[in-house]
Amino acid sequence: MFFGTLFIMKLTARQQEILDYLHSEHRRSGIMPSTREIQKHFGFASQTAAVSHLRALEKKGAIVKEERKARAVMFADAADREPIVDVPIYGAIPAGYSDDTEPTPDGTLSVDVCSMGLTERSKAYALKVRGESMIGAHIMDGDHVVLEYREPRDQDIVAALIDGETTLKRFVTSGRKPYLKAENPDYPDLIPAQELLIQGVMVGLVRGASRRW
Amino acid sequence: MFFGTLFIMKLTARQQEILDYLHSEHRRSGIMPSTREIQKHFGFASQTAAVSHLRALEKKGAIVKEERKARAVMFADAADREPIVDVPIYGAIPAGYSDDTEPTPDGTLSVDVCSMGLTERSKAYALKVRGESMIGAHIMDGDHVVLEYREPRDQDIVAALIDGETTLKRFVTSGRKPYLKAENPDYPDLIPAQELLIQGVMVGLVRGASRRW
């Protein structure tokens, strides 16, 4: 075959496993596993197994190696991988909205910028939803809502500081003066949006496991 | 200062140069420069110059190094990151459930294993939800549902192959025989779960931007 190296040939299941491992490790820590680390991770008794898999991946065009350099594996399709941003998770955002000493996050959510439509520059954060106040917008208790700092537009879902507590509400400007509306009949809605701190605009939602639907 | 290493201290101009070089090289090729490559790039006569700069950057919290590992420099924000897996997104899963030739994914979703409770080994995939058949479980049209291949348990939400199409349904085993139930009164529910292919069990949900809530 003359143009063999130009095509990305089909990988076997095992080769795909290796490639996935390289990918996730490299994206998590930024460090490419060495052949002996691959060996350990897959439980190979010999380092040769890892080496030959790398060679196969290179022959099929999935990776490019630089010879005789440590951890020097590049992905051939590097371009179409979306960058990852780390979004800090807060249980709630206390009054100090834009102060420098941010509250300690309760964890971190890693999302690719594409799925949330984030830019790498935008300081996004996540809020763990408590209660059912936005159940009408299909936001459940325990969901993680990803928010971005920007000006709210009509019908945006925003995090607002009400009575010292951060709450999700829908931002409505249909009338003359904007107001906030809860998406649950049991909750008070129609709070004038003046004098209220809008802490962020919802751009995405992540619902995790370890819960019942 | 007792807790100096907890804060990101101000870098000197030279240290910032080094950090920028690491950043740009790592983004360009995915490979972190070795100490000798840093040395060459900045024209140091001695390798120690590079090493001491790295040490200074680590002391100031800009990077985290893994000792005695080649090119093992992480940027501080990546150090405590959870492993990330890429899950392929399918618009739908055609009849061939467990065949080797998987349908070409419509994209990729990157999630940290922690937020979905995935294991790195589990072959997860995502399904773009069409329609409102599961609106009662607060799964909206356009959401991405993350699924895992495993045996469904009672009340799990599963992807099932019904009439050649993949649909989300709740798996119920309350009675004698298991059945599938739609979470929308407008949709037919109570489909006997026998003779049906369960293609996956929902473990998470990602709702992206570029849509209206």
Add this chain to the structure above:
DNA sequence: CGAGGAGGGGGACAGATGAACACTAAAAAT
């Protein structure tokens, strides 16, 4: 039947790489 590829085991070797030690000099902090 033979050839080749996938997937692996065992071990040796050499170059790549991080780390350590000694010493210098200027700037910055105390």
Add this chain to the structure above:
DNA sequence: ATTTTTAGTGTTCATCTGTCCCCCTCCTCG
């Protein structure tokens, strides 16, 4: 005024890591 930090030079050492060689068992394809 003294100490600490920054920013280096020069050299050696230990280990990390890629590479190479020879071996094996399954498969599949011609």
